[in-house]
Amino acid sequence: MQNHLSDQNILLSTKNSSELVDVSIDTAPRSSLFSQRKQNVFVKRRFSNRFQVFLYNENMKYHKLTTEEKAIIEDKGTEAPFSGEYDNFFLPGTFHCRRCDAPLFSSKDKFDAHCGWPAFEDNEKGAITRVTDADGSRTEIQCSNCGAHLGHVFEGEKMTAKDTRHCVNSLAIRFKPK
Numbered sequence: 001m002q003n004h005l006s007d008q009n010i011l012l013s014t015k016n017s018s019e020l021v022d023v024s025i026d027t028a029p030r031s032s033l034f035s036q037r038k039q040n041v042f043v044k045r046r047f048s049n050r051f052q053v054f055l056y057n058e059n060m061k062y063h064k065l066t067t068e069e070k071a072i073i074e075d076k077g078t079e080a081p082f083s084g085e086y087d088n089f090f091l092p093g094t095f096h097c098r099r100c101d102a103p104l105f106s107s108k109d110k111f112d113a114h115c116g117w118p119a120f121e122d123n124e125k126g127a128i129t130r131v132t133d134a135d136g137s138r139t140e141i142q143c144s145n146c147g148a149h150l151g152h153v154f155e156g157e158k159m160t161a162k163d164t165r166h167c168v169n170s171l172a173i174r175f176k177p178k
Helices: 066-075
Strands: 002-005 010-013 020-025 038-049 050-055 093-095 101-105 128-132 139-141 149-155 164-167 173-177
Touching: 101 164, 128 149
Parallel strands: none
Antiparallel strands: 002 010, 010 020, 020 038, 038 050, 093 101, 093 173, 128 139, 139 149, 149 164
16 A cells, blocks of 8 residues: 655555554655654544654653553543543642653643543643644644654633643653652
C-alpha cells in the first residue's frame, strides 16, 4: 500500500498502516519536526483517508501500559467520567505523560471543572500538541514528546482566567509530588 499524506508531506509505503514503518520525508528545510530525510514513525489509521503520524524514537524508553491505558493513550479512548484517580486530586506537584514521562501539567493549573475528568487551565510550555478531530467539533490534545492521546481542550467556557480547559484522562497521566 502506498499513501501520500499531503498535509504532512510524507510518503508512506507499508503493508499494514498500524505498524512501525520507515518513511521518506519531503519537507521544507524550515521544518524542525522532520529534520532528517528518513525516520521511523508510528502510523495509526484513524479514518479511511486520515492517519495519525508521530515520530518514534527507538532510543526512548516508554513505560509498559496496561490494557486500559493503551485503550486511552493509543486507541484514543475516553475513561468514564468521575472514575479517574486524578479527578478530585489536588496535591502539589507535576502531572507527567504515563507513556513517556514528559512533564505536562503543573498542579498549580489544575481546577475543579465538575466535568468528571482532571481539568487544567494551562500546560507546561511545549508539552502539548493540539489536533483538530476529524469532524472538526473538538480539539484533541497529545503529548508533544510521544504522541500519546491525553484528552481534549476547550476554550470559551469562561471557567478560568485564561478561558481554557484541558480535559485529561487520568489513565493518560501520572502524578509526581513536589
